[in-house]
Amino acid sequence: MIDIKDLIKSRYAQDSDLKKSFDMPDSISKRILRKSCRKFKKSKVSKEILISLIASAQAAPSKSNLQQYSILLIKNKEIKNKLSKLLEKTAWALEAPLFFLFLADIRRNQIITEYKGYEYKNNSIDYFMNAVIDASLAMQNFINSAEEFGLGICPISMVRNHLEEVKKMCHLPKGVFPIAGLSVGWPDENNEVSIRLPIKVVFHEDFYNDKDMLKQIDQYDKTIERVQPIPKSKQRHVNVYGFNEKNTWSENISRQMSLSERKEFKKWLKSHGFNLD
Numbered sequence: 572m573i574d575i576k577d578l579i580k581s582r583y584a585q586d587s588d589l590k591k592s593f594d595m596p597d598s599i600s601k602r603i604l605r606k607s608c609r610k611f612k613k614s615k616v617s618k619e620i621l622i623s624l625i626a627s628a629q630a631a632p633s634k635s636n637l638q639q640y641s642i643l644l645i646k647n648k649e650i651k652n653k654l655s656k657l658l659e660k661t662a663w664a665l666e667a668p669l670f671f672l673f674l675a676d677i678r679r680n681q682i683i684t685e686y687k688g689y690e691y692k693n694n695s696i697d698y699f700m701n702a703v704i705d706a707s708l709a710m711q712n713f714i715n716s717a718e719e720f721g722l723g724i725c726p727i728s729m730v731r732n733h734l735e736e737v738k739k740m741c742h743l744p745k746g747v748f749p750i751a752g753l754s755v756g757w758p759d760e761n762n763e764v765s766i767r768l769p770i771k772v773v774f775h776e777d778f779y780n781d782k783d784m785l786k787q788i789d790q791y792d793k794t795i796e797r798v799q800p801i802p803k804s805k806q807r808h809v810n811v812y813g814f815n816e817k818n819t820w821s822e823n824i825s826r827q828m829s830l831s832e833r834k835e836f837k838k839w840l841k842s843h844g845f846n847l848d
């Protein structure tokens with residue numbers, strides 16, 4: 572068992588102001604110290620583990636138990652090769668023994684509703700969001716269990732840069748789209764725990780309050796620079812903004828936020844069975 576104060580130190584690179592120490596159950600310590608994995612051993616993951624992970628995913632909470640998601644495992648070598656070419660710098664994702672697409676899925680309940688003789692009247696932005704939340708929670712439950720088995724994972728949003736191709740490759744019908752890919756396998760690297768925003772920045776009590784937020788972000792930048800400096804090679808949009816010696820977290824995310832990404836997403840969703848009304 573590890574003390575909460577040590578866990579806070581590792582997760583935030585900050586001392587905790589907690590007065591009391593207490594021992595954390597191992598599973599929670601592991602959760603607090605979790606990290607993504609981008610390099611995997613070749614060894615296979617057994618069918619029994621796979622089914623346990625799917626069952627864990629399906630155990631996640633689901634809005635009105637509507638279960639508006641599906642999980643697709645890509646096994647076919649040809650599809651894997653095609654996808655890996657599309658993902659370019661993220662091609663490593665397909666080297667994991669298992670690669671999944673987590674799919675928001677409003678189609679299944681549309682079919683059921685019509686089969687039962689009712690008219691489907693919920694092709695709305697609210698149902699789109701519910702389906703995305705359901706798929707996300709299922710993916711997170713899957714991730715928690717995978718990591719509990721000692722597997723490494725990395726979610727892959729890059730698949731959303733190639734929605735039309737992925738749709739064709741995996742025969743995704745209207746009303747079904749990948750919120751993310753997920754690489755899963757036995758880890759072949761030992762990454763650092765990535766230091767998170769201070770608790771104060773994301774946790775509020777009673778009232779939302781970001782009065783000191785920029786000051787705290789400045790502090791966070793300094794912490795990252797000290798313990799986990801972002802390498803120059805990871806500075807975003809250098810071709811547009813050039814190099815900045817201060818390669819801080821806030822500089823990097825601001826650069827990312829300043830150029831619009833996936834501009835065609837809404838149009839594509841609308842062409843693919845999501846009305847978003």
Ligand SMILES: Cc1cc2nc3c(=O)[nH]c(=O)nc-3n(C[C@H](O)[C@H](O)[C@H](O)COP(=O)(O)O)c2cc1C
Pocket residue numbers: 605606607608609661725726727728729730751764765
């Ligand atoms: C929805 C989602 C999509 C992601 N997509 C990618 C991706 O395309 N490529 C990648 O290398 N990491 C991806 N990640 C992983 C994040 O980069 C990672 O979680 C973040 O840097 C924090 O690191 P950690 O998970 O090790 O704490 C994604 C994570 C999420 C939640």
